[in-house]
Structures are given as structure tokens and as C-alpha cells.
Amino acid sequence: MNDKFASWPHRVLAVVTGALRAITHLMLNIPERPMRWAQRVLGGQRIAWLFLTPNLIIFSLFTFLPILINFYYAVTGGVQLWPSERPFIGTENFQKLFACDNYFDYSTCDQDLFWRAIYNSMKFVSIQVVLMVLFSLITALVLNRKIVGRGFFRSVYFFPVLLSPVVVALVWRWILLRDGVLNAIIESMGGEKVLWLLDPSWSFFWVIFVTVWAQMGFYTLILLAGLQAIPRDVYEAAQMDRASPWRTFRKITLPLLMPNMIVVLALALIRAVQTFDEVFVLTGGGPGSATTFLVQYIYNTGFAQQIQRFGLAAAASLVLAVVLFILTMAQLRASRSKIDG
Amino acid sequence: MARLQLKKVVKSYPSGDVIRGVDLDIDDREFVVFVGPSGCGKSTLLRMISGLESVSSGEIIIDDQCVNDIPAAQRGLAMVFQSYALYPHMTVYQNLAFGLENIRTPRDTIAKKIAEAAKMLQIDHLLDRKPTALSGGQRQRVAIGRAIVREPKIFLFDEPLSNLDAELRVQMRAEISQLHRQLGNTMIYVTHDQVEAMTMADKIVVLRSGNIEQVGAPLDLYNRPENRFVAGFIGSPKMNFLPGVISSIDSDGVQVKLDGDEEPTILARVDGAGRTDGEKVTVGIRPEHIHVPGDQSTGRTAAPNGGNTVKLAVKHTEQLGSESYLFAELSGGKRVVVHLPGQTSARIGDIIDVQIPAPSCHIFQTDRGEMALPRLDAPIDRPTTPQTDQ
């Protein structure tokens, strides 16, 4: 285009582009000389460390170091935060956590809340994961069919995944509060208010419902990808082979979807064990301790109570770490054997 | 027992008609090949017969029963897919057994049938393998085996050999033909390879853009193509087409003056009834029907009853040892391909006299349909070399 006839927006654009190009050029040139020098001095091998160091420092400071400190806190006692003021007590924290007359009755345990949280977590994980896999599978199967507005529904189901868990929990809290949206609707239709979040059974139900609602889009996506990877002609071959829809599902779809199912199962399991934020905002672990799970117990013990028992919390978090480690190993092994098999 | 009839079968998509009123009869035990260029609707037609694709209008009749509304599973047909479509998570044995299990066949019957089929197809040593551990040819055999064990009324093949290399294709071609003789089932076979069509079919159906152009035995299609499209599609290398105008019509045949001042006149032994002098037509001459007299090395001398003698300027040659190709030009510059048996002594730049027997020449109208004029006598020439893959 001839500059003479360019309108002013074009000219502005040209100036901006030119400036950006100059800046980029400059920025790329600034490190060039020192980099060349460093490369000459350090050599190709060692210069790699130069690039890795910043990230390593951050990783050490905020991930690796806390893990080590966690071990230290787990074997020391007292209520002091400063490490040097904490007396070494060996396995006392763990003994305290595991002191129970009868493991099947948490009221006989020294740390009854810990066992209550473990019991709640186990119940939550087993129900929530099963429902999560089931609903993601059903949704994926439906969204994989040629239905009207398929693209729209796919994004609708994925949308909650993009929201912050806290936002999700807050929205549902507004819906489920005593004077929330749901009760308003029930009342307008002549029904009676239900204390959704104050009744132990209901609040447990809603915790499962909300977490499934918020996360299933992600797992649906994984399963949908798996379904779409199954070639169409395999289904056509099954059709010619006179397979009923149910047999096609059981003998073709399910086995071919198994690798994705295992990934979904493992991710959902690990995520469920770690559940904290949604529940903390939605029910605060209540009513009572009806929806207090393991991570919240750790949080409560370490930070939320008058007496901050860091040692006990650290010990409990190590127990959680062991559980997650076992689950992860199982997942790795399962997915590996599937691929080889 | 399996007779298949198609009556005015149409397939419409929102984007247009893909099959436009196909009428076809297929007899019991016949090996029928659908052939045509890519996108002409071969697969669509086959899939409509199988039941995987619905029929927009018209009727598909198997053994006197209209199957339009009978789902694929109940039609009693088996299909071999181009991509094989084996169940990737099942062993070869399970792949073969799946269809039988679906209809609750007793275990020992399944085992017996699979053993038979596996032996016939020479895959008995592969039964415990998964499809990923098989070569292309082996997968193809498994796919065929899966069709065989179900003892279908009709076998449907959709380009089953197109993923194999040339050598294996020739071998599998022979094996499928042999299988047809052995089993005696009706088979419908889709391909875009006219060599496969010529070598395997009892009956070839030539399709173009959703219409049947011609149905007939392979040599019928070769000798008496009904129109220019079929003439160009069947035979390799392709028939030479030369435009011209009719200069005279008599009982000997039709004389055509080729377009271009210096181009010769060609006599064709065809029936000119209803044609008029000066009408525009196209002359069709197969490359193998052009004779080079005196070319000692070919062993083929003058054609039986000469007919036309024309001059060709040789522009390029290809010698394959057992056969040769001349790429030449007529005096006026029209390009002509010549296919000779054996080796030729013609060199690039040579001007040679060639003979084109009048009974071997075809004439096609230039207006709608490009129909062929009927040939006056039985074709006296035939391909002197066997059909081969190229």
C-alpha cells in the first residue's frame, strides 16, 4: 500500500508494529552477548544448569523444602512454630493418631476427628468416584451421538471445569442456603423449606453432587476423546456381525475405552482423596463434622484451631501422602499393563 | 441361494443425489464387480445393499424380499471393509468368533467353523494374535475369514485390496477368485481398479456419478463398450480418442476424417445407420490394436485385413522387455499411444507406417451420452498380452 494514501489508523498501526519489532529485536539482542560469553566460558553442558536454576530454586523453596519440613514437624511436638523451639518426640504424633481401642468405632479413638475424617473420606471417595465415572461415561456416550446442539452441550458440560472451585461452591451455597434459591423455588410451589446444608445426610449428598457437577466435564472430555478414537467401521463391522447394542457396548466400546476409563478412575480417585476447597466453602465440613474430610482435618488441626498442633497435622498429612502414593502407583501400574496387554 | 435386485435405487444427501436410480439384477453365485472412478458412488451402493446406509427411494430385493427396512444385522450379508475393521482388542480367534457368538452358536460349532476357515485362509497359526501383530495381507485374510464363518448369503467387499502392495494384491486377487469358486456364494466386489474388475468378475457394473454406464461380462465391456466413458475406463493403457467428422457411410462401415488439415481418414467397421455425413464424432482405437508391420522384433506382422494405414512419428518409447509402448503423433500432431507385444525396433524420431484394422475401431457420438455406434462384426482382435498390473 502507498504510504501517501494510508489512513491514519493504518499509520498508527504501522508505527506500533515498527516499535514492537524494534523492541523485540532489542530484547533478543540484549542477552545475546552475555549468553555467548557464558557459553564460551561454561561450555554446552554446564550452561543447561544456568537455565534450570531459577526453576529449581522455586521448586526447592516452595515444594521440596516444605516436604522436608513436614517430616521434621511430624516427629517434633509442642505448639511452637519456630523449628528450634520444637522438642523431638519421635513417633508420638503417629501413635496419637493411631491410638484406638476399636478401629471400627471412631469414638474410641484418641483423635476421633481424624478417624471420623478418614471414615468420611472413604465414604465420600467410594460414592463420589463411582458416580463421577458413571455420569461422565453416560454423558460422553450421549454427547458422542449425533444429537442436535452437540457442540453446545459439550461446552455446557465442560464449563464448570473452568470455574474456580471456590466460585462453584459459593454459587451452590447461594442456591442451597436456608433462604437460598432452591428453597425459594420450593416455597413458591407450595413446598416446605429443607435445610440442605444443615442436615448431615443432605449436606453429604450435596457435597457429592456439587463436586461431581463441577468436575465431571473434565472426565467427560477424556472419555469423549476415547470414544471418538474408536473407528466407525469397527462399529459397522459389529453391526454386520449381528451384535446387539448392549453387546456392542460391552464387547467393543467398553474394552476399547478401558485405557481412558483407567485414567479417569485414577484421576478422579486422587482428586477425591484431596477434596478440600469446594467442601470447605460449601459446608465448612459441617454440620458438625459430617462433611469433614482428611485434608480439612489436617487444615483444622494445624491452622484453624486455638491450639495449633502442627506436629499432629504434619503426621496426618504424611498418612495422606502414603495413601496418595499407593493410589498413584496403582494407577501407573494399571495404565502400563493396559498398554502392554 | 441369493438373488439380489436393485430397483430404481436412489441415495440422496442434502448436498445432492449420490446414487441416481440404479437398476440391477445379480444372480445367485455370481461374482459382480462395481467399478468406477473415485467418488462415483460404489461404496455408497454397496453400503446400501449391506444395510449400513439407508435407501432414499427405490427397492433392494434379496431373494424376492424387499429389505429396505430390514436392519443390516438381519440381512444375512457379510462385508469385508477396505480398512479391515478388525476388532483391535480381540485375538484373531475372537474376531472370527464374535459374529457367531452373537447368534448364540454352540462353542464347539464355533471352534469347528473357525478351524475350517482358518485352514482355508492359511491363518491357523495366527489365531492367538491380536490384529496389531499381523501384516496387511494377514489382516485382510482375517477380515475375509470373519465373513466366511458366518456363511452369509452374499459377500460384500469394499476395495479389500487397496491397502496391499502390488504383488500381494495380485496374489490375493487370485485367492479371492478361488474362494468364490470354492464357496459358490454370490459376491459383490467394489474396486476402482479396472484390472481387478477384468480379472475377477463374472459381471462388471461400471458406475459414473451415481449412474450405471454399462453392465456386462469383462470381455463384452472390452469389446463392445456402449459409450466413450466405458471404453476409456476398461482397458489399459487407455483407448486413444481422436475427434473427427463423418466423411462417408456405407455397408463397409463409417469413414471419419480426423480433425486437423494433415490428419488421416479412418475407416471403422461400425453401423452408420441414422448418422449423417459431416456429423462430429470421436474415433476410439485401443493402443494394442495398432500394428507395426515389419517391426521384426515384435513377431506381429501385418494385421489380418489391413483397413487403415497411417503414419506415426515416434516421440518416446518405453520398453518393458515383454511389451513396449510407443508414444507417437499422427501427421497433424494428434497424440497416440501404441502398445506392442515384445520388444520394438522403433526409435525416437522414426516415422513409421502402422495398420489399424477397421473392425478394431470404435466410433462414439459427441452429443449426450457419447454412445458408441454398433460394431458390424465380432471383434477379430484381442489383447495379445495377458492383463497385468502396472
Ligand SMILES: Nc1ncnc2c1ncn2[C@@H]1O[C@H](COP(=O)(O)OP(=O)(O)OP(=O)(O)O)[C@@H](O)[C@H]1O
Ligand atoms: N454422508 C455423506 N454426505 C454427503 N455426501 C456423501 C456422504 N457420503 C458420501 N458422499 C458423497 O457420495 C459420493 C460417492 O461416495 P462413495 O464413497 O460411494 O464413492 P466411491 O465410489 O466409493 O469412491 P472411492 O473409490 O473414492 O471409495 C461422493 O461424491 C461423496 O462425496
Ligand SMILES: [Mg+2]
Ligand atoms: Mg469407496
